[in-house]
Amino acid sequence: MTVEPSALRTTGGWAGGHAAHLEQALLQARALIESTVSMHRERQVLPSTVARNNIAQLGAAMEQLIGTARHSVSIALTGLGEFTESALRLLAGSPVRTTVRVLCTADAMQLCADRLRPIPESRLDARVTDRELRRLLVVDGRVALVPAPPHAAEGQFAVVHDTAAVRALELLLAGAWSGSRDLADHLRLSPRLRTELVRNILERLRAGHTDEAAAREINVSLRTYRRYVAEIMRALDASSRFQAGVRAVECGLLSA
Incomplete structure (x- = not known):
């Protein structure tokens, strides 16, 4: 199944003075990652910059995002599942034109090591962490794909286009990256x-x-x-x- 561009495109954008718009985007992204934020607003909000999708669209959405990468693809992987399988398949099978950064937990490290071998070492930075990690895909620092937490609607994920929200997600990933170790060294x-x-x-x-x-x-x-x-x-x-x-x-x- 292919994803229509409208499924990945959001309306509006953040600019000075649109604080409510930015807050909404950040809260939705955080709710999907941390499972701690609930939306209880009685006022009218501006159009969302988070496009929600279902599991049937996940592979196509990831393929479209990775295929548009110009500079970097950063991804956090935990365990097995559709997100990890799709990400590793697409990364290994796509022509590598960008820097690929992969951060995984111990339960996913062997699978990552096996599947990422086709990627040239000069393009790949794969690391492993013992910290709690949320699945996340960030492309060029401009768009992110965030799977829903386990207790949310099954298979749901969001594509986030808001620049400030994506930056916040990148900071979460950077925090997990801090203190991680090289995957190859760890396996040795x-x-x-x-x-x-x-x-x-x-x-x-x-x-x-x-x-x-x-x-x-x-x-x-x-x-x-x-x-x-x-x-x-x-x-x-x-x-x-x-x-x-x-x-x-x-x-x-x-x-x-």
């Missing part, structure tokens, strides 16, 4: 580094405990403790224990 980390024992060692390295005290606290021999420390530093490509602690946070092995 040995599963051995993700054990409870290694986390305990890393916490003590960060706290500055002596080897003797740390080994005693986690109930291993001093020799075993030092062997683990050497393996951790080698795996994290760290030249000092302090650097190992910093890298552990960057890689999500320790919370900040």
Whole structure:
């Protein structure tokens, strides 16, 4: 099914003096993302800059938006589902003329790594985060596609054209991007580094405990403790224990 241009086009636009118009657009976008804003207005509002659609139009809407990208495509992905599947299929199958930024949660990272391989590394910046993330697509900083929250009408999504509202959505994505880590680096980390024992060692390295005290606290021999420390530093490509602690946070092995 194709989406008629009118399904993606909104009327009006934000300019100085149109505060009510801007507020309406931001509230609608926030309601879809955060599920916390309800609209209870008794006054007349200007035409909306958020075009709502249903799940049958999702793939076509994403294809149209990505196909018009000139500079950048930024996307946040969580888990599996129609949004993630459509986004990865379109990104991998479309001629890459722009910078592609993908931020995903841990449950989507392997799928992202597999599907994004056709995109040249020079064009792709893929990262993973442990933070709470909302699905979102932003094209050129001028238009965004926002799926509805889980408890909203099934399959609903919105295409947001209002410049200020899109900017607000970009800031939400930038906040999630902060503290994320490179997807390829994350996948290269040995599963051995993700054990409870290694986390305990890393916490003590960060706290500055002596080897003797740390080994005693986690109930291993001093020799075993030092062997683990050497393996951790080698795996994290760290030249000092302090650097190992910093890298552990960057890689999500320790919370900040």
